[in-house]
Amino acid sequence: MDTDTTAGPERTAYVIVGGGLAAAKAIEGIRESDTTGSIVLVTEEDRLPYERPPLSKGALKGDDELESAYTHDRDWYADHDVELRLGTPATSLDAEGHALTLSDGTALSYERLLLATGSSARALEVPGADLDGVLYLREMQESEALKARLTDGARVVVVGAGWIGLEVAAAAREAGCAVTVVEPQAAPLLGVMGEQVGAWFAELHRGHGVEFRFGEGVERIEGDDAVTGVVTTSGDTLPADVVVVGVGITPNTGLAEGAGIRTDNGIVTDSSLRTAADGVWAAGDVASWRSVTLGTNVRVEHWANANDGGLAAGRSMAGQDVTYDPVPFFFSDQYDVGLEYAGHVARGTDAEVVLRGEPSGNEFMAFWVVPEGDGVRVLAGMHVNVWDTIDDVQRLVRDRTVVERDRLADPDVALSELT
Template sequence: MNKEPTYVIVGASLAGATAAQTLRELGFAGRIVLIGDETEHPYERPPLSKGYLLGKDERAKIYVHEENWYAEHAVELLLGRRVTLLDRAAHEVELDTGGRIGYAKLLLATGASPRHLRLPGADLEGVHYLRRVEDSDRLRETIRAGGRIVVVGGGWIGLETAAAARESGCVVTVIDPRPAPLIAALGSEMGAFFAGLHLRHGVDLRLSHTVTEFQGTDRVTGVLTDDGSEFAADAVIVGIGAIPNTDLAERADLSCDNGIVVNEMLCTQDPDVFAVGDVANSYRPFYSGHLRTEHWANALHGAPVAAQAMLGQRVAYDKLPYFFTDQYDVGMEFSGWIGPDGYDRLVTRGDVDGQAFHAFWLADDRVVAGMQVNLWDDGIAPVEELIRSRQPVDPDRLADTSVPLAAHVMA
């Protein structure tokens, strides 16, 4: 009889696969069951709106591990299966096939789902959402065909897919209710920078407007906005945010508030249940509060911490929020958190017009967030050091490229 414990991971994603890898690397010899409702092996999602969508990256490049890795490391990979019930009292999960699997420790890496528009015509053929690899496959074929693409939403997914469509020769219109794209993430000034980037590449930006209807009979042919404007469309891409997949946790009476609420060890109020990735609203000691972030880095860096915590180690997930984007000839990294109180000053350092610069968001002369654009030699590390130092800076000196960034962090 096998007396080794069973660890179950719900969500065969980057976070789930990385947690399984970490468990094995740390010497866990028990049973690991990794369950995913997709039929694909665990893969990374950023390429779906970047290199893979453009056809620059081969499909094999998106996978977290090669297919034989799971068998070689005794990770039971159950694909195309959905967990329908979490029975905390019995320490079991139930599958849609009716079977149950017992666990000693459970990790929820259930991710998030695209937020859908509830408008007339929203279910027409040709209205796309992007989350899974098959979504990217369909969208890639669509933009390769050229034609007129309307993108609803000026966030990261919207702008990245707009860039991919333009690079494929499509006529692209982006519609967003805010006066600039990316305002929620970057504020109005850097939102204007990305607006300018897309305008220079021929995108028709329709800002401060909302979509009221998708037109067409069986397939979408156009989009109607609140001012009565009509935009012909051979396809529509909707990117208006995501909703954390908390249903399983909620029905198990786990605390949920904008995600599954976990502590700095990524543990729920149940000491045997953990959560990681897009679905986790985790306590960050640096901020003395909870944050939920949706990006590759959160899954990649959070998963090892969850694995360590499942093994009983005293750890804390305290990475600064980080994300990156690639659009046309612009590559960007961002780190930090503007927070509910926002910022009172934006400082740029370098050549903004030449698309090679740093930007810093300051609150009370302290850097709370920063990004680098096309400055890969410097990278994002100096920005993170400035944020973590919590030291006041001289904004004019910070903008001076003759002063090394390291000089702003006192020993």
Template sequence: MAANTAFVIVGAGLAGAKAAEALREEGFDGPVVLLGDEPERPYERPPLSKGYLMGQDERDKLYVHPSQWYAEHDVDLRLGVTVTGVDPAGHEVLLADGGRLGYAKLLLTTGSSPRPLPVPGADLDGVHYLRRIPDSDRIKHTLESATRVAVIGGGWIGLETAAAARAAGAEVTLLESAPLPLLGVLGREVAQIFANLHTDHGVDLRSGVQVAEITGYGGRAGGVLLADGSRVEADAVIVGVGITPNTGLAAAAGLDVANGVRVDAGLRSSHPDIYAAGDVANAFHPRLGKHIRVEHWANALHQPPAAARAMLGQDVSYDRMPYFYTDQYDLGMEYTGYVEPGGYDQVVFRGRTDTREFIAFWLADGRVLAGMNVNVWDVTDPIDAIVTSGRRIDPARLTDADVPLTELLALADGRQER
């Protein structure tokens, strides 16, 4: 391979695989090298805390492409390869085995890592984090025999693993430092619905608590000590207290890093030949007028192809609204939009929250910032249209199930007032 002719992608997860796919679909016929530090070919992570963890999805369903796809599309997939550095001036990546790989364009899809719990005992056997296939396998195996599980952290991973543990028959104690799970993500009105969901399914939810220590016997976790002196006995502990973007390579290379690799709307970093996408990218969002970092599956699916097009010299402005989903017990949910903590002034509901069949809308100054459909399906397109329009919509019409979602934009702004 000639030096400095390849398009190199560092990070062989969903984001890296979709970028490689897009390069070929866009007609790029030069060398494409996809580097991953895991032994597995690119796979999707949401099933690790959902269907795969619960034994509903087979392992083969995790993978982004069939194993032969990479060779068939002339993508040089190198697994078990650790990248130790990036040399922007020399247009090279440095490998752990001492090798160097030249690039013409470089895309960082290095993802993120679970945030460690900074308390004594966090390194005991039986303390689990969830990010990779072996993590999910270990938790799945643990749930086959555990009778008491403590889950630390009331975010999406914590709630989904708590639901999986309950489905496996374990007693579950969910420990959350905030007054409610998902409070910073959804706000009090909707966070309370998810809290009720878990308590209705038998979870011992303890909010507003601080973990002081993970206790154990013989090197194995046996429970959790809280700051108030109370103890939670557990056969296993699952920690889900957030993730941290893997920015080490970018920072060491002198790129602009702040809550991720800062990139423009075309996913270009502070170096013109280096791009970033997925969890690790703190990207400027044209519709929102600010940099945001999105940690969800849909972003890893759609943002890297935009980066690939930008690497090929196309005029790209990635402005898709964030989207994520969850499945917990009998609740399925999709969320479209973006709301910062405390960034809304009203939440309105269409449907019934008591039966958990509804759509929630977050508004600020009459404009819909986000919408969430819970056990209501085939509505993401009109919700996305409402959110992206930036138009003012009468809350009374948002809540009126007799007004089709597809008609709300026609009733927006001045037309609804005349």
């Protein structure tokens, strides 16, 4: 390590900035090998670190207690000798001076710093977007606020047919709401899934009573104090009691940028999640890490990357030799459908979709492939309700296996035979 671990007591050994999963897992990673170094956790939110997937699923539907989203209870932090600075965002970073300033004016001097500042929901910038009843879903209190409004018969307009939009649509339908999704593109999740699989998602939701307005955006939101309707770019007015905006997220790179640390769609790190600044690491949604397998930097906005990347960063900060090289992975639950996806299709890649099984039965797999040699190479694969397959998908991607297209498409050929 090139950081000075023998500096005076005024320096905190590890400062973690962030209150999400990556931050919490980093503490676990540090404590695996360093049980005594001082740790301070600095977070903007006035609560302990928590995971976000339940906010649009179990907790939103009332199936799970919101408290189950916390990664650890308060005692765990005390037991692991972690000083908590909740509700106190870091406002500036001096990377050369190893100093972090917090909103209350505190200056923290650190040996090693983790930036796990995650992402923020992108704002919908149209007239009326600040009316009461226009909601976002990123933080715990937003999930609670939305849950209170998802009552039987409520008219919900969801803006954006991405993961958050679709999961909210499913929760709202299960709560008995009338749901319309407005999406400028021609299908849900078009950028990730392509037309064919995107169309399957649309059918899944239509089958549960969701209406879609594809090819339309939001012109303005109407209401006096509270929202009453959404005017789309086609001029139609959709009556609404609640509007949920899910139009993507932006990585919180401000601290790094202010400190002159390189960012490029995320904070740029090597494959041990270290930035080029001495003693500074980044992990989770905010990090663009060097993937050895993919041969490029990638930024992944999903749970597994926060979980595994946070742990890896903590280990690396504590001096373990770490190469963080997962095949990117995510999951989603909508109605009675559970899915997992592994792999990475770089933007602009002309990948063909190979289906395995019949989508109409809600049990199938999809692979995104490119031609190679006598067959095809799998860039990514997803299963819908075909459990225990994702390890094989990850192997196909990692090993860059060239497979026969027909065998890939044939549900009677075990995936393990192809890997």
